[in-house]
Amino acid sequence: MFKIGIVGTGAIGKEIARAIDDGTVPAELVAIWDRQVGEAEEFAASLKQKPKVLPLKELVKECYIVVEAASQAAVREVAVAALTNSKNVMIMSVGALSDKKLLDEIEKLAREHHCHIYVPSGAIGGLDAVKSASIKHIDCVTITTRKPAKGLKGAPFVVRNNLDLDKFTKPTEIFSGPAAVAIKEFPANVNVAASLSLVGVGFERTIVKVVVDPTISRNIHEIHVRGDFGDFHAKIENVPSDTNPKTSFLAALSAIATLKQVCEPLKIGT
Incomplete structure (x- = not known):
């Protein structure tokens, strides 16, 4: 054993x-x-x-x-x-x-x-498809992460920009950039972008968008990949961990x- x-x-x-x-x-x-x-x-x-x-x-x-x-x-x-x-x-x-x-x-x-x-x-699905697609050319990989305010609090990007996440009344994109930057700005929130980068087109070419969304209670990740294989879209709505809302069960x-x-x-x- x-x-x-x-x-x-x-x-x-x-x-x-x-x-x-x-x-x-x-x-x-x-x-x-x-x-x-x-x-x-x-x-x-x-x-x-x-x-x-x-x-x-x-x-x-x-x-x-x-x-x-x-x-x-x-x-x-x-x-x-x-x-x-x-x-x-x-x-x-x-x-x-x-x-x-x-x-x-x-x-x-x-x-x-x-x-x-x-x-x-x-906390995402579809890595097997992206890994297979990466055998040939991939044009673009984008992941959009949507979380309620409590799931993004304390992130370096949020703290440095003095964002009061509780004041957002509608879904708002607060970050868009390469995974290499996103991972440093949201280290407890976008580990999924790292996994996606490793199997796809790398940390500089994988684009991450972070949205604070007061209308949801779950962590949502949407992936779009386009390449020689065709087009791939995946969306997953995750229940947050009971003890840590920044991560998904x-x-x-x-x-x-x-x-x-x-x-x-x-x-x-x-």
């Missing part, structure tokens, strides 16, 4: 841990880690499998795959620690991979140590589905 360790016990990390603990993912949760050690210990005690609470350096030695569910800032430390110990890693804070130097570094480590980097599809479910695919013999999808 595969042994899994999780770094980060926020909303997504806990959801993944519970799915391993209840058998949804056919694996063993052997260790978790969070900077809030007391909270991590309390959470570990609530699980049937009773994972150890171990610092990163010790955690990676116990696992077959290490799940990063902490933050963009933690990605490099977690990925390097896992890969240099010849352990697979799954990255949830995929926006960090807009840093080409980091991406090149961890890809090189994965090749040298014969292991894998897994990136779940997150589907993001955690995609991580769980990815782990299931790693652990099971049958692989479906592009």
